Amino acid sequence: MEQFLxxxxxxxxxxAIYAVIGSGLVLTYVTTGVFNFAHGAAGMLAAFAYWxxxxxxxxxxxxxxxxxLLVLAPAFGLFVERVLLRPVQHxxxxxxxxxxxxxxxxxxxxxxxxxNPNEARPLPVFFADRAPLRAGPVTITWHQALTMAVAVVAxxxxxxxxxxxxxxxxxxxxxxxxALAGLTGADPVRANRVAWILGTQLxxxxxxxxxxxxxxxxxxxxxxxxxxxxxxxxGRLRSLPLTFLGAVVVGCLESYLxxxxxxxxxxxGLRLAAPALLLFAAxxxxxxxxxxxxxxxxxxxxxxxxxxALVFAASVAALGAVxxxxxxxxxxxxxxxxxxxxxxxxxxxPLAGYAGQISLCQLSMAGIGAVxxxxxxxxxxxxxxxxxxxxxxxxxxxxxxPALRLSGVYLALGTAAFTVVLDRWIFTLPSFDVLGxxxxxxxxxxxxxxxxxxLGLRLxxxxxxxxxxxxxLALVSLGVAVLRRGRFGRRLIALRDSEAAYATLGGNLxxxxxxxxxxxxxxxxxxxxxxxxxxxxITAEQFSLVAGxxxxxxxxxxxxxxVGNGLFSGTAFVGPNILLGLxxxxxxxxxxxxxxxGMGLGHSPDGLVPRLRREWEPVARDRVVLPAVLCVLALAxxxxxxxxxxxxxxxxxxxxxxxxxxxxxxxxxxxxxxxEIPVEWWGVRRPWRAEDGEVLARGIARG
Amino acid sequence: xxxxxxxxxxxxxxxxxxxxxxxxxxxAAGEVVALLGPNGAGxxxxxxxxxxxxxxxxxxxxxxxxxxxxxxxxxLARAGVCLIPEGRGVFxxxxxxxxxxxxxxxxxxxxxIEEIAFTRFPVLAGRAGQTAGTLSGGEQQMLALARGLATxxxxxxxxxxxxxxxxxxxxxxxxxxxxxxRQGVAVLVVEQFAAAVLGIADRAAVLVRGRIERQxxxxxxxxxxxxxxxLGSAT
Ligand SMILES: Nc1ncnc2c1ncn2[C@@H]1O[C@H](COP(=O)(O)OP(=O)(O)OP(=O)(O)O)[C@@H](O)[C@H]1O
Ligand SMILES: [Mg+2]
Numbered sequence: 001m002e003q004f005l006x007x008x009x010x011x012x013x014x015x016a017i018y019a020v021i022g023s024g025l026v027l028t029y030v031t032t033g034v035f036n037f038a039h040g041a042a043g044m045l046a047a048f049a050y051w052x053x054x055x056x057x058x059x060x061x062x063x064x065x066x067x068x069l070l071v072l073a074p075a076f077g078l079f080v081e082r083v084l085l086r087p088v089q090h091x092x093x094x095x096x097x098x099x100x101x102x103x104x105x106x107x108x109x110x111x112x113x114x115x116n117p118n119e120a121r122p123l124p125v126f127f128a129d130r131a132p133l134r135a136g137p138v139t140i141t142w143h144q145a146l147t148m149a150v151a152v153v154a155x156x157x158x159x160x161x162x163x164x165x166x167x168x169x170x171x172x173x174x175x176x177x178x179a180l181a182g183l184t185g186a187d188p189v190r191a192n193r194v195a196w197i198l199g200t201q202l203x204x205x206x207x208x209x210x211x212x213x214x215x216x217x218x219x220x221x222x223x224x225x226x227x228x229x230x231x232x233x234x235g236r237l238r239s240l241p242l243t244f245l246g247a248v249v250v251g252c253l254e255s256y257l258x259x260x261x262x263x264x265x266x267x268x269g270l271r272l273a274a275p276a277l278l279l280f281a282a283x284x285x286x287x288x289x290x291x292x293x294x295x296x297x298x299x300x301x302x303x304x305x306x307x308x309a310l311v312f313a314a315s316v317a318a319l320g321a322v323x324x325x326x327x328x329x330x331x332x333x334x335x336x337x338x339x340x341x342x343x344x345x346x347x348x349x350p351l352a353g354y355a356g357q358i359s360l361c362q363l364s365m366a367g368i369g370a371v372x373x374x375x376x377x378x379x380x381x382x383x384x385x386x387x388x389x390x391x392x393x394x395x396x397x398x399x400x401x402p403a404l405r406l407s408g409v410y411l412a413l414g415t416a417a418f419t420v421v422l423d424r425w426i427f428t429l430p431s432f433d434v435l436g437x438x439x440x441x442x443x444x445x446x447x448x449x450x451x452x453x454x455l456g457l458r459l460x461x462x463x464x465x466x467x468x469x470x471x472x473l474a475l476v477s478l479g480v481a482v483l484r485r486g487r488f489g490r491r492l493i494a495l496r497d498s499e500a501a502y503a504t505l506g507g508n509l510x511x512x513x514x515x516x517x518x519x520x521x522x523x524x525x526x527x528x529x530x531x532x533x534x535x536x537x538i539t540a541e542q543f544s545l546v547a548g549x550x551x552x553x554x555x556x557x558x559x560x561x562x563v564g565n566g567l568f569s570g571t572a573f574v575g576p577n578i579l580l581g582l583x584x585x586x587x588x589x590x591x592x593x594x595x596x597x598g599m600g601l602g603h604s605p606d607g608l609v610p611r612l613r614r615e616w617e618p619v620a621r622d623r624v625v626l627p628a629v630l631c632v633l634a635l636a637x638x639x640x641x642x643x644x645x646x647x648x649x650x651x652x653x654x655x656x657x658x659x660x661x662x663x664x665x666x667x668x669x670x671x672x673x674x675x676e677i678p679v680e681w682w683g684v685r686r687p688w689r690a691e692d693g694e695v696l697a698r699g700i701a702r703g
Numbered sequence: 704x705x706x707x708x709x710x711x712x713x714x715x716x717x718x719x720x721x722x723x724x725x726x727x728x729x730x731a732a733g734e735v736v737a738l739l740g741p742n743g744a745g746x747x748x749x750x751x752x753x754x755x756x757x758x759x760x761x762x763x764x765x766x767x768x769x770x771x772x773x774x775x776x777x778x779l780a781r782a783g784v785c786l787i788p789e790g791r792g793v794f795x796x797x798x799x800x801x802x803x804x805x806x807x808x809x810x811x812x813x814x815x816i817e818e819i820a821f822t823r824f825p826v827l828a829g830r831a832g833q834t835a836g837t838l839s840g841g842e843q844q845m846l847a848l849a850r851g852l853a854t855x856x857x858x859x860x861x862x863x864x865x866x867x868x869x870x871x872x873x874x875x876x877x878x879x880x881x882x883x884x885r886q887g888v889a890v891l892v893v894e895q896f897a898a899a900v901l902g903i904a905d906r907a908a909v910l911v912r913g914r915i916e917r918q919x920x921x922x923x924x925x926x927x928x929x930x931x932x933x934l935g936s937a938t
Contacts, residue, residue, distance in 0.1 A: 179776075
């Protein structure tokens with residue numbers, strides 16, 4: 001009994017922290033409409049800052065606390081509001097969420113840069129020197145008591161602020177209708193600022209309170225967000241009392257699982273994954289509705305022309321061949337994952353671009369493909385690759401079934417929870433039997449992966465694998481282009497534009513969603529298997545949620561609706577890795593790049609791929625410049641093969657040449673440019689073009 | 704009668720397209736002016752300029768003779784300009800009570816506002832805790848109009864109060880509007896459903912493609928002209 005009570009106290013004090021962080025989530029959601037994935041990361045940053053001031057620089061605890069909670073946290077909240085959110089304020093809910101994912105990913109990378117993750121940083125509990133309080137059989141430390149008191153004060157204070165004051169009403173009114181809030185004498189900007197300051201302060205308080213109990217680790221602290229979100233979902237992201245209750249359920253569940261879970265090789269991960277499982281369950285159980293009147297912005301999804309798709313695929317394959325011949329030694333290994341991860345990123349195009357399903361679990365699907373291939377394809381049998389794709393697709397379909405109830409940002413949250421369950425539990429399991437089939441994961445460590453045998457050839461060297469990946473990326477890109485042009489692709493876009501309309505038109509929502517999830521997971525699994533071949537040894541860590549976020553961000557920045565996104569994302573994500581060897585700090589720079597890119601979303605919400613396309617199209621259409629570009633590239637390539645120039649010179653030379661020629665092409669085009677012809681005269685003063693129909697349709701649809 | 708609200712030569716644009724080409728319009732205290740015109744004429748834009756939500760490119764906006772061109776919507780609201788926008792002018796995720804709380808900016812206390820709103824619109828009293836977005840269309844318009852009652856505005860700007868409502872409800876709402884005007888408020892009403900508003904209007908203005916084509920008595924001549932305009936038979 002005493003033990004039971006003791007675990008209860010531990011659970012309640014953890015619950016108090018979840019309640020503090022969770023109520024911050026509710027606050028930011030109801031007052032700014034932002035799904036704040038980075039809330040836990042803000043708490044993490046506060047914990048590190050507090051450690052730096054108090055333990056690192058020896059400031060007195062009260063001063064350090066005051067500086068963090070009253071100066072740094074509000075400043076950070078204002079920074080987020082001003083710099084990150086205002087540029088995407090006019091875009092949709094999903095864009096704002098992507099911003100927060102970028103912030104999460106960026107803060108983890110930045111914290112690991114500033115505070116070397118290999119050093120231990122113990123943080124003392126508060127009032128460590130005071131004897132614990134005793135009440136009958138229960139013992140409560142002062143730190144625990146303080147935590148609970150903070151939670152109660154925060155909850156009551158917030159509730160009163162939101163529901164009993166005009167400021168609270170103004171803050172909630174601002175999310176509903178900014179313009180109308182302005183008409184009723186409120187200041188929407190001020191309301192948002194107050195919300196961000198308070199929200200960040202709550203995150204900071206939670207981070208500082210929990211840091212002594214867990215290790216000061218950037219990833220682990222940031223992922224507290226999972227537990228906090230579980231609590232907030234209990235309150236449907238709206239009700240503070242229910243969030244409090246949710247926090248108690250999660251906190252106690254974790255504590256009692258620690259205490260009473262039987263000792264067994266399969267179960268320790270379950271305890272770690274419990275908040276994520278609970279989050280998944282809570283998302284499914286509690287019907288949630290979006291805030292009313294939230295509009296979505298629908299990005300364009302142009303249909304690639306057959307010729308364009310073929311040319312693109314051929315260029316991808318050619319690029320693989322060039323890379324395989326040009327690169328040497330370490331660079332060959334560093335850039336190996338470029339094309340396989342491009343395939344993984346490409347899986348976002350049908351799923352998120354066409355069907356509008358935001359999923360954060362694509363890299364996990366890649367992990368499943370890699371694991372299956374590692375176990376079955378050790379001998380290089382090609383059928384094992386097919387099995388890897390099928391198993392990933394099957395898992396994708398299984399995720400889609402429960403996720404059918406979720407959409408938009410909730411789907412993103414649900415798939416993130418699923419990924420955490422995989423990371424913390426499933427991927428760490430020793431092998432087990434289901435219905436007589438032996439299922440193995442990462443064998444609790446790492447797996448060796450070998451290359452496949454195709455047509456009697458054993459493809460095991462980096463160069464061969466590079467070419468293989470390029471051909472695969474080319475084929476998958478082509479496949480996605482065909483999909484977009486076909487009936488299924490159009491149905492997916494209809495599904496994205498309006499689920500209700502799709503259903504009333506007789507479409508089968510369940511079938512379409514399951515199919516697109518399975519398809520995307522299959523593509524990701526295929527990419528994952530190739531990625532594994534390049535890496536040669538794989539660990540669960542390489543396929544975790546935190547590892548997958550940058551790929552998602554890069555894919556969003558590329559533009560989710562574009563087939564060229566696979567190549568773009570692979571290049572943009574893996575390309576900078578060639579800088580890794582240059583200096584010790586380049587690794588950290590490379591780690592924060594995707595997050596920084598993601599934060600630039602406001603500047604080109606429709607993606608960089610269409611922009612690149614626009615810029616390079618004159619070159620491709622020019623009958624003089626195109627051959628010139630090809631000649632320059634071929635020449636550079638030959639020089640490199642003959643070892644006359646080194647890789648950097650080649651890169652610089654090829655880039656400079658191509659850019660110069662692009663300028664030339666633009667100039668030539670400008671000279672011959674047709675005058676802008678008003679829409680009414682298309683097809684009269686100039687010939688009707690194939691793409692005009694779509695341009696007009698979109699123009700009309702946008703009003 | 705001196706004008707309480709006055710627009711002088713207002714030009715306004717959406718992006719590069721000019722929507723208002725020098726509109727001059729005035730409304731005196733206690734007067735109801737109906738602003739009529741075909742879809743897309745720029746009626747909503749006029750109201751938005753008058754409430755400070757949309758910037759005027761040139762021209763002046765005067766409130767009680769004072770130049771308030773370029774003032775922010777919040778400041779104009781405190782100065783007594785009340786715009787009930789097109790669609791539903793309520794906060795859909797806030798309860799009826801919280802919507803009423805948002806009306807306290809003009810100085811009345813929450814209790815006084817609830818008292819006013821619930822006596823004028825008794826249905827709302829029974830729904831005080833309900834989320835405004837789940838009210839019926841008519842109830843939402845009543846809640847929106849309550850702002851015009853409870854904040855003691857000097858100028859009330861109404862945009863398509865009747866949108867999607869049954870004629871009976873529209874009639875009741877406009878009775879309230881007439882009542883508000885009798886207390887000395889300057890009322891500018893935009894309405895497609897011209898019959899509903901011409902009954903209470905003292906004056907009517909017809910806006911066509913961003914210009915006031917006609918102003919004057921809401922008499923039969925205007926009605927004939929309007930029907931020609933809407934049916935597209937005359938020029
Ligand atoms: N946000 C906007 N962006 C671009 N153009 C706009 C915008 N809002 C209105 N317009 C254009 O300005 C013109 C005038 O619009 P306004 O809403 O003022 O018309 P209205 O007279 O109120 O029409 P209705 O009777 O249909 O409500 C229209 O041609 C409209 O297309
Ligand atoms: Mg209008």
